[in-house]
Amino acid sequence: MTDVAHNLQSLRQELDGSGVTLVAVSKYHPVEMLRQAYDAGQRIFGESHVQELDEKYPQLPDDIEWHFIGHLQTNKVKYIAPYISLIHAVDTMKLLREIDKQATKSERTIDCLLQVHVAQEETKFGFLPSELREMMDEGEWRTLTNVRIRGLMCMATNTDDTTQIHREFRQVKELFDEIRAKHFAGDPSFSELSMGMSDDYPIAIEEGSTMIRVGSLIFGQRNYNR
Numbered sequence: 096m097t098d099v100a101h102n103l104q105s106l107r108q109e110l111d112g113s114g115v116t117l118v119a120v121s122k123y124h125p126v127e128m129l130r131q132a133y134d135a136g137q138r139i140f141g142e143s144h145v146q147e148l149d150e151k152y153p154q155l156p157d158d159i160e161w162h163f164i165g166h167l168q169t170n171k172v173k174y175i176a177p178y179i180s181l182i183h184a185v186d187t188m189k190l191l192r193e194i195d196k197q198a199t200k201s202e203r204t205i206d207c208l209l210q211v212h213v214a215q216e217e218t219k220f221g222f223l224p225s226e227l228r229e230m231m232d233e234g235e236w237r238t239l240t241n242v243r244i245r246g247l248m249c250m251a252t253n254t255d256d257t258t259q260i261h262r263e264f265r266q267v268k269e270l271f272d273e274i275r276a277k278h279f280a281g282d283p284s285f286s287e288l289s290m291g292m293s294d295d296y297p298i299a300i301e302e303g304s305t306m307i308r309v310g311s312l313i314f315g316q317r318n319y320n321r
Contacts, residue, residue, distance in 0.1 A: 172190070
């Protein structure tokens with residue numbers, strides 16, 4: 096058994112029965128390592144650079160579900176629209192419009208998560224909770240025919256303060272519940288809360304995450320000089 100397969104097996108055992116979806120964050124890792132994960136049964140992979148994803152996509156099996164988890168520029172949407180399964184980090188109405196436009200051209204509906212900014216770091220993207228409430232209330236998103244808002248996504252502050260991490264994840268879960276009740280009552284498709292990475296996913300799961308994005312615990316440290 097390869098290290099990747101062993102790491103995946105350990106994670107799956109830990110998640111068994113939780114109902115939490117595992118996204119294997121494969122950015123900066125070579126195709127050979129993704130194949131090892133695929134052969135070990137992993138089918139959902141997360142990438143955050145369009146060019147890298149476009150290179151990997153044709154080299155790997157068609158039944159892979161590709162998630163885009165990074166900051167997505169509007170001018171890059173067209174490259175991944177034909178095949179992307181879920182875009183995790185929609186952080187502006189402008190981007191949501193562009194995804195809808197490119198999904199329409201590809202004759203697809205693209206699932207999206209809205210990114211919430213709760214971390215105490217200015218470098219991270221996303222809607223402030225107040226901005227997200229305002230956007231949802233304005234309702235333009237309802238006119239878009241080829242995107243489907245599936246839930247929310249966030250990143251917690253990179254800190255050793257677990258109390259703060261709990262608080263940030265809890266804040267997003269409460270916002271998720273609020274938005275679901277107000278705007279998606281009776282719509283079971285609004286069901287995903289993408290929270291938690293290699294360092295903090297156990298806390299995220301405690302606070303209600305349905306989807307975790309784990310890279311280094313599966314693939315080891317990234318090679319940034321690929």
